Ligand SMILES: Nc1ncnc2c1ncn2[C@@H]1O[C@H](COP(=O)(O)OP(=O)(O)OP(=O)(O)O)[C@@H](O)[C@H]1O
Ligand SMILES: O=P(O)(O)OC[C@H]1O[C@H](OP(=O)(O)OP(=O)(O)O)[C@H](O)[C@@H]1O
C-alpha cells in the first residue's frame with residue numbers, strides 16, 4: 455500500500471454523551487474535522503487521520519482488534535467489555551470528561567446495610583459483567599437482570615429489587631423514588647489504544663497526537679492567575695493559590711512593598727479562593743483560562 459493512503463483511525467462515539475466532548479478534544483489538538491457525506495468516517499483535513507464514528511459499545515472491540523488505533527470511550531464501557539483484564543494496559547490517558555459513577559440503588563423505602571443486603575435479590579443493570587464481578591468479590595449471590603436501558607424503572611415494574619446504573623447528578627434516581635447506596639465503579643472518558651504499535655510511517659503522527667491530547671487534557675480546568683501581593687504577605691498568598699507550582703514573582707515599577715505574582719493553577723479557582731486572596735492583601739487579581747499546555 456502506498457504510504458500516502460495510510461491513515462490513523464480514532465474511534466469516537468457517533469452521538470450521545472461523549473460525542474461533542476470527543477470532537478472538542480480532537481479540534482483542541484489542532485485537527486480540522488471534515489464532515490463529509492460518509493457518516494461513519496469523518497476525515498481530518500490537515501493530518502492523515504480518520505474518525506470512525508460508532509456506538510460507544512463497539513469502541514473497545516474495534517480498538518482491541520486494531521480496526522482503529524485509538525478510541526475515546528467511557529471507562530465503564532471498557533470495564534464491561536474486559537472485566538477480567540488489566541485495563542491500564544489499554545488506557546493511554548484519562549480525559550477528565552464524561553465523569554459519572556456506577557452505583558447500586560434501591561427504592562427510598564428499602565434499607566441497605568452493605569452488599570450482603572443484596573443476597574438472593576434481583577438486580578437490574580446494563581453492566582452485568584462489572585456487577586457480576588463486584589458481587590462475586592464480596593461473596594454475594596444475587597440474580598442479575600440484564601436490561602439495555604430504562605434500568606431505573608425496574609423496581610417499580612417489579613422486575614428487580616435493586617438496580618446498578620450510572621449516576622451523575624442523581625436526578626434520574628430521585629425522579630424514580632430511589633437512592634444510591636453503594637459505589638461499584640467511578641468512570642470518566644478514557645483514550646484507549648490498540649495492542650499493536652501504529653504503522654511505522656504514522657508513528658510520528660501518533661506520537662504528536664498523544665502529546666497534543668495530553669496538552670489539551672492537562673489544561674482542562676487549569677487557570678493562569680495574576681495578582682499583586684504585598685511582600686509581607688507573599689508566602690501566605692502563594693499558599694492560597696490552588697495547585698500553584700513555582701509561581702513567578704516580579705517587581706512592580708515604583709512599588710517597593712508590592713510584587714506581581716503569576717501562577718499556573720492545576721485546579722479551578724473558585725470565588726471563595728479569590729475572597730481569601732483579597733482578605734490576605736492581594737489586589738488586581740486576574741484569573742484567565744488556559745487553552746493549551748505543554749510540559
Ligand atoms: N449521566 C451521565 N453523566 C455523565 N456521563 C455519563 C452519564 N451517563 C453516561 N455517561 C458516560 O457517557 C457514556 C455514553 O453515554 P450515552 O448515554 O451516550 O451512551 P449510549 O446510550 O450507550 O450511546 P450509544 O448510542 O453510543 O451506544 C457512558 O458510557 C458513560 O461513560
Ligand atoms: O444522575 P443523572 O444525572 O440523572 O444521570 C444518570 C442517567 O444518565 C444516563 O442516562 P442518559 O440520560 O444518558 O439516557 P439513557 O438512559 O437513554 O442512556 C444513565 O443511564 C442514567 O439514567
Ligand SMILES: [Mg+2]
Nearest residue numbers: 509510511512
Ligand atoms: Mg451504548
